[in-house]
Amino acid sequence: MVGILETPFLWVVATIALYGVAYWGYGKWIDRNVWRSDAKKATPAHMYMDGVEYFPVSRYVLWGYQFKSVAALGPILGPFIGVTFGWLPALIWIIGGNFFIGWLQDYGSMMLSVRKEGRSFGPITYEFTGARGRTNLLAFVLFYLVIISAAFIALIATFWNAFKGTTFVPTIGILLTGLLCGQLLYRVKMNVFAVTAIGLALVGLSLYLGPIFPVVLPFGLWNIAAWAGICVLILYLAAVLPTPTFIQPTNYIAFYPAFAAIILILVGALATPFTIGASPPVGIQLDMGPFLTDPQGVLGPIWPILFVAIACGAISGWHSLVSSSSSAKQLDIETDALPVGGGAMLSEGLLALAYLIAYMVLTKSFVFGVAGDATNPPHTNTASWPVGAALLVSRIIGVSATNVLLTTFFGLVLVIYALTVQALVTRFFRLVAAETWSEGRFRIFGNKHVSTAVGLGVPWVFAVSGSWWALWLYFGGANQLLAGLAIMLISIHLARVRAPTKYSLIPGVFMVVTTLAALIWQTWTFLYSVWLFLQGDKSWIVRNVRGPIQADPNYILVAVGINAVFVLIGVVLFGVGLSMSIRLFRSYRSSVVEARGRAPAAADGGTRER
Amino acid sequence: MPQLLAQRPKMRYIFTGGKGGVGKTVAAAGLAYHYASQGERVLLASLNPVHSLSSLFGQSLSGGKVVEVQGAKGVHAVEVETTEVVERYRNSIRGRVKEFLKWADIPLDAKPFIEIATTNPAFEESAMFDRMVDYILKEGEAFDRVIFDTAAVANAVRLIGLSKIYGLWLTRMIDSRKEALSMRVQLSFRKEKVMEEVKKDPLMADLISMNERFEQAKGVLVDPERTAFFFVTLPLALPIAVVRRFIGMVQKFNIPIGGVIVNEVLRPEIALQEGAGEYLGNKYHEQTGYMKVLYRDLGPLVRSYIPLYASEVGGVDMIRRVSEDMMSYAPPFAAELSGGA
């Protein structure tokens, strides 16, 4: 039996309350005193209205769009690694991080872009740090995307492999449905409701078929590699087909199950106290108290690791791209930036919380695995989230927590999240590649198919060789660093218009320092592993890799090679990130100096740039 | 004719035009041969879409290169080719289309569009004009005279008149290009870089240089000292009507008119002699009738005559004969008519 205090209920309530303060208190204050948003000032959406990129959209629509675009896999897997340090630190970071940094970044980058004629990050970086700075950003983003891809491909493969292979058929089902819906919309010109209905029916069907036709690959240790291969092929198609005919319809149709999952889990988490007495009890299980110290000792110190492990939900750099790339161009009035940018991020915080709870209600051994247990080896139980989620939800819809449809459903949601985001990332990589190698000797890499192949092939190698949490931490590091950089850009702008900067500068510095530290740590881990190997200790080397390479002693040199490669990645990410940060700090300093020179008439929210 | 040539020693650019089949090419060749026989270097350039120099001289002069005509010292001939110029135009346009489609992510193949955008039949004509200008401003420099055998008169006049038409067209092109480029700069975030690109915009360069050259060419083409346009006609109603119709047009473009050359004139001593039969007789009378009309309308402009020969004009020897007759021959009725005029 568990009492209400042992359920996550109060934490949910507390978080909601604190986020409320963040929004109506801190948020409004920043909006009024730092950015001085002005509903009367013309936004880019009106200034450059062209009905395509620039056009005003209601705050509700935009909120939905922003939320959908930012809330994906991050809040699910971040906490999964986060809880390694116990659920309380994770919880605190999700609350505190979002309170002081997360929403501020999303909102700030949106405002910044709005004040810069809807320019996105590339151009703004160019303005603040010059051509070199932009090239630097380009390089950073390039690696960033490779790492994301690696992490996501690895995850998708793992998910297909897990859940007794029940998620593959539904995934394909959804993809085909997406394709079909595309055709129905474009060729048949069918009414959207009809399309949706058909689509959802088919999704339901494929979900139902999943457990009936589980797909289990026969390659044993090579399974992951094979799954990753399949995933890459699908993504390749998604990248070369025109977005509106495949990716977009798929996103559209995939949205509904994902949305359902969110609602169910939120309600489930809130409902926990009222389902007391159920068995197995739905209470905070993660035994040994709220604090843990990295049971497997693979991750490293809580600072900086936790802060890069939990990205979306606390803060994520990806969001700054969303905010500035599209939302800012469609913001109707400046005062919408807070609800859209900030609101969406805080809501995602709640999501992260709910997902964290999905782990909290499981047992430690289940989440972290048990040494020597083949079915659940240490730190690989990616099935935790679906199971936890199922447990929460089972109570409110009154089915067994082990109901296979339920777990399959959540597993599927997981895969679809990863897949849809990854499709986007792959396409983005293609564009960046095209930009980087548009001319010159390596023009070939600018080619649509070549760049896509590279953007998937290289990540595939990492995905199948490196242990996925290693990848995840690199991804987190890069992603959070991007966030730091975004906040620095914001601070520079504020400095230039002589608005108060400390509220963004401090978080900015914190993020930059933390993430750089994390990157060093990661790099060091791999370097250290290699060094140990040279001392004759193979354990670390093996630990950093996965699959057959991990198992088969003949592959030991390959393993070493992989470790070495990961060292390189780390060095590059760190190097590029560091130089970018330095440029930004320099630019910030000069901006402050230069701003002081100007009449103190500024702090007008930036009109003086125009 | 000799008097005219004497009056206009500096006449360097000579055009022949007229209704199809009246013998523009023959007349042009004749003139060329005449100057050459004076020991000058003459360039005879055919601007016809379908060249006939080769067939006239009975030797291959095609290929777009200037070659000296065998057996006619000093006469250099070229059948002007436009392919290269056209290709250049097309490439510079291709470049622009690609630039447009940089970020474009379109569900259909852009190539055919680029193809279409770059197949503009006008290119042929403008290229031809371009080459003509070249021969006037560049290659022509190496010669004492440049004689152009143009297409049928309407097109000939059009072709020359292009210096005016293109003037308009090009200035507009240049203006809109300017606007376009300034917009690019204004809407770019990498001002310096774009500024650079804009500075060396190949298309702009092309347009401007064309314009300049056309301006120069115009200067030459309207200078009565250096340029003359000759109408070639037959002593028949239709060709004369054409001349009458187009002489005004030529003046509108203020292209200096050299005069009219009458081709295939029946010699009375042949046509009217004993036993000639009424066939030739009729023809001759018909002819004189038309000549009257011609004289009535543009008498003073009639410069020279090419008799109708017993055999078709072709080969260098015939050309020699033509050139001689052009300079010397005048049918008896000419005197009385011009006297009467």
Added chain:
Amino acid sequence: MGLSTYFEKKGDAGIVIFAGKGGLGKTTCSAGLSHYMASKRNRKVLCFSTDPQASLSDIFDRDIFGKGLISVIPQLDVVEIDADRRVADYQEEVKQKIRSMYGLTDIPAEIEEYIDSTSAEPAMYESATYDAMADLVSTSGHDLYVFDMPPFGHGVRMIAMAGILSKWVGKITEAREKAQEYEAVAATLKGAKISEDEVLRELQEIQTKITRFTDLMVDQRRTSFFMVLIPERMAILDTERALEMFDALGLQMAGLIVNQVYPKELADAKGGEAVEFLRNRARMQQKYLDEIRSKFAGKVVAMLPMYPREPRGMDMIEKVSQDLLFGPAL
């Protein structure tokens, strides 16, 4: 036995084209055939030329150029297209449309300039001519069209223009349709209703007109394409060249017409210098006639004599038409 046999075999042609080097008698033939078909075969004939040299005006001996459809004899209308004029009218039409569409008293300067300057666009002239032809053929409702084609080079360009323009219209229509597709989806997703695209409608109109015309032009069954030449070396050489070009454009030659042929007997007439002169000419011609026979074996469908008088005016045309249709062939 002249063109008549050809047309008996051929049945009712839709278009007859006379092409050839300048001044070899295209116009004469066009006039002759039109006259015959109209007066003797009682077909509703339209004889037209795009040549600004207005030869039809000359041969029919009245001012036709740019005057629209002129009926010279019952059943026979003649047109000489004045492209420059057409361009001007067209521009005014467009301006008017803009004014009425947006209820403007005067058009934005930029747009107006643009429209005006298009007349300077070098290919505007051809396009206009082409469009005029297309209009005539697809709307005027005659049952035989006789086309007196401008001299080779420009004739070729005329036909090429057809190809390019129809391809152009086709392509942009495709682009437009695709664009509409996406527009429509965006609309449905937003629950807005899809507006039908006038531009597309406009394009389809143009498209149908062009295709109707080009189809007719290259339709072997309905179109007869004749080349006119005279028995002289240059004429033969040029004709050969031109043939290749037209072939490349998918225009197959139906037959050759040899013009300005001196009576054979002249070739071996006896007599003084004058006769010798004619004899030379005649002999020369015989030589080239043989060459034509061998080069274009079986292609020559008609021969016209060298008339003592330049063919001009109705009675002359009637005579020509007789020789053209029933005169001796090679």
Added chain:
Amino acid sequence: MADSKDPTTSKSRGRKVRDAAKGVMYGMAAHGHVTAALRTRMYLEHLFMFITLGDMLGVPVIPPYYSLRILPYAVPNIKSWKQRVFRERDFTDQVF
């Protein structure tokens, strides 16, 4: 396009909420798709306009004879078309 703008006209509270909810759902489900479709359409239109009215950009393309038939419909869009064609885009503009 602006018909996705806040459609609340009546003051009624319930109505407002309903519209807001509709807006949010639309934003989450469809807005991305719509913008993507519109973007593709935009590029197709660029291609179209370029080939028909390309010489407005100082590029001598096919004769404008039939383009003039289209011009009247294009008149209102020409300005924004030029703007769109010439705005320098960055890779970060293309993420979504």
